[in-house]
Amino acid sequence: MRIVVGVSGASGIVLAERFLEALKKLKVETHLVVSETAEEIRKHEGVGKLKADYVYNNKDFFGKIASGSFKSDGMIVIPCSMKTLAGIASGYTDNLLLRAADVCLKERRRLIIVARETPLSAIHLENMLRASRAGAIIMPPVMGFYYKPKSTGDMVDHTVGKALDLFGIDNKLIKRWKGR
Template identity: 55%
Template structure:
């Protein structure tokens, strides 16, 4: 009898502003109850490492310590670059317009974009938490192209009905809704019910 397959999720952090989304995502995944535990595979771009230094006091090693497995973005021979690597899919948080364009056009010369391409071709779930504003038509065309391929475009838009009191509240709610797409309950979503959030 085969052992049950371990659930695995790929987390990409690109260089867009909002690196806290990727960091907090790893924290939430680490704190899931045992019955929902997933093995996290982290890929950080070089630009993400630069953004991390600008936006937080964290070091790259601090972020890497939150993941179960860390892959170098230049390692295009890593396990997550193969369709034979079984996973629930991938979340890119945040997703830069550069990474979005690479994935949308299939020009995947980094592990982050290659892993996303593989997730799409294997018909697994790819969620891109795009971070840019305003958007020009090229950005929008790339988003449409990815949506047509099956990706979920999920900008981290605050839900004000949840009455957030801190930036952390807004980040947690957005990430909770993103994890909902993988049937993972982080416990951070204020759910709407009968005219009010719960």
């Protein structure tokens, strides 16, 4: 499998770190593009340098992931800022991350948007609806308590496991509900 991972300037860069680590363990080929602000927030949030099999410059539209002819099993934007969400929803592809996401929509490939903001304005909600109608899956990193998390790490893992599930990748990060 081959997955494109976009990281934009929202809080929660640890989600991207854990997602990339999980894909590495699962031997999934990763193509990473990180926005300029995401790189700043990564340092601010104390997350180590993000690692992937292939790393692209967000300003370089010559990167492979800019073309629909480059095959992939889809893309995740984790975390996704409201600005990047707006870019995806409007097809305004002025950086490589946005272009790669736009490619996924036009090629009808899976696009998971881990939209991170709270509370949400009507603009955010409308952009989510627009992106969803175009084929994206909106997956905000919303906390769950039913699986009895003991740490924020457990919560991060659960969210990452959920995203893996959406790519059809079986994993042990998500605590599956087994009934009462």
